[in-house]
Amino acid sequence: MGNNSLKRVFKNMGTQKLIAILALVFIYVFFAVFSSSFRTSNTLISIFDSSYYIGFMAIGVTFVIITGGIDLSIGTVLICSSLIGGVLYEKGLPLALVLICIILIGALFGFINGILVSKFKLPAFIATLGTMMITRGFGSIVTKTKSITYPLRTAEDGWYKSLFRTGPIGNMETGFPTGFIILMVLAIAMAIFLNKTRPGRYILALGSNKEATRLSGVNVVKWETLAYVISGTFAGLAAISYIAIYSTVQPGSGNGFEMDAIAGVVIGGTSLAGGVGSIAGTIIGVFIMSILKVGLPFIGLQPHYQLFITGFVIILAVYADVRNRAKSSKN
């Protein structure tokens, strides 16, 4: 039985996730071998820094993708909620409340997406494309197109930066990547939520076969909406990690953030056709992306090579998924 169930764990985990883990290790070792300066804790911290906001977005959007939907608005919701938060801060709202507002704004946009998709039956692609444009425009409107700068580390309100890194980038002592702990704790919590609670189970079920789930007496509208609310909430969390690392937010930026997150999810083995997905896979996918982003300059390639290479990786990952599906539908 033990051997048997272990075999099944591997089978169910999917070759794709296994390949993703191997790819993650391979890429890291590759850079470490070819560049001695890559092997520093400094670089490792940079990798973490650039993984937080994409990581949070990716965790959230995993839920939406498992339902068979998509959320294109997460990147601009990140920017929009940071900008609104910045305006509130300038108006004198305490920073702690500002951070909570940022999360709530993300959740609100997620809720709007969810209602549009589950209740009004809009195609997810179109509904979230709409909110993507709305949030991008809205961010510029509230700031009158001026950029927003959050307090620096040395300022009185600089404490929030320590949530993600305890000090300036340098080594583990002066700048410990606390954000990694937050990311991991939330990832584990959401993985348990997905696999061990009713809402998670229903999200997986409706992504696999919505009609069958509905006929089983499950309120599919409610749980599909919840998936988008999770996605929006995590976009809000991503906004906090973004301002903690980068401080300055430009209206109109955030282009392509959602694609980085979705790419991470897909590389991690979550199927765009719905029904299958895991948070662990998503985290692996996100780190593949950030190692590529940080590592390529070390071997003399400019960051835009990251785009070029990620494109190939995504096509490969989705092709593996499509082939798996074709195979299993034949049986």
Place this chain on the structure above:
Amino acid sequence: MEGIDKSFAGVSALKQAKLEVKAGEVHALMGENGAGKSTLMKILTGIYSKDNGSIKFDEKEVEFKNPREAQDAGIVIVHQELNMMNHLTVAQNLFIGKENMKGKFINDRANNEQAKLLFKKINIDIDPKEIMGNLTVGRQQMVEIAKAISTDAKVIVFDEPTAALTETEITELFKIIRDLRNKGIGIVYISHRMDEIKQITDRVTVMRDGEYVGTLITEECTKDDIISMMVGRVIYEDPKQTSNVPADAPVVLSVKNLNAGKMVRDVSFELKKGEILGFSGLMGAGRTETARAIFGADPKESGQIFVNGKEVTINNPMDAVNAGIGYLSEDRKRYGVIVQKTVADNSVMANLENYSSGIFINDKKVKKDSKKYVELLKTKTPSVDQYVMNLSGGNQQKVVIAKWLIRDSEILIFDEPTRGIDVGAKSEIYSLMNELVKEGKSIIMISSELTEVLRMSDRVIVMCEGRIAGEFSIEEANQEKIMHSATLRK
């Protein structure tokens, strides 16, 4: 259930339908395609609501507003198409919506244990932790049955449960059904397979055209009794008396040992010039699959196709069109016409190269020719610039016919040509088909309506489970014979 009426958009689907099931019996519900069996069962299980009539369950008048209410009362249905979440495990499927919990978390261990007990109860060996999609269709069906039993059902409806099962799986299923019966559960068994009805059921209720025909005790009747009740004595339309095709007419299409998937096994037949060859059989007999394989729409495993005596290779619809074969799909909206395009655009769709110079389409010629066919086929449309979606079903069908006539197809496959078409337009399509064969075209007509098959065909081929189960000249064909072949297994 008594005096049940139901109509959809003014079309009556059930008229005074009736069914009585006792505890501890297996009751067969039979009838031709469209006799109203499924509609009646959907009303029973709360998927549809009835217009009139009464349902009594355990002596009490009931009306279920949704499947959940019926389930809670103890009436469940095992659907023909399985309703499964393929990516979840067996136990997760079984307990969806009613999981065992440990506080806020799902207790998967308890679910698996309970599933194991359930499977033990009906004597099947399925690992609750297996992913649903990895099971065979037969095993998935067992899980559905287990799900039905887990709700303490008193009545279980099986809608064509054996359609996708292998011989051993059927034996296994019948054992389970007998066990359930012995436990006092009432079972409604819908199937087209006469042998199974004789084997497993206690009584048979026959429906025809949405009406109750009668109930027989299975042991006391023969297959022929049931068949004649299903088809009835009433002949709605005069059948064709003799074939119009001379015996020495040349063969235009010859199919030899065609195999394509489960639904097309070793199919061989010939089509003569000027002939209407009727393809009869029940739903899922493999007629459409055969047509699609011939037309190159689905891949073939083996077999040869000869057109006018010459072997042709058909790997895709383009090859078929070039060989002079046209296919009019049973699902017009999905495969026949592009409803957002005009009559003229649709008419020349299969033949654009003859209507273009270079890369440009010659609109004038397109309009002239499509107008010609609109007049010829008497298509009712204000102009050839009308969007096809604004036409009635019958007229849309004529646009499809025009498409293949413009292409000069010699062999036309009509798949359910009159489905969803009103009576007036039906007879127009019929006379059009008769004119086409008079002009020397040859037609394969797939139809689920026996009266249509008998009225139009010069020869009838009956399919059953992917194989040709019978062939009749129109002189010898009648409803009983066709039904007999169609319900015979192998």
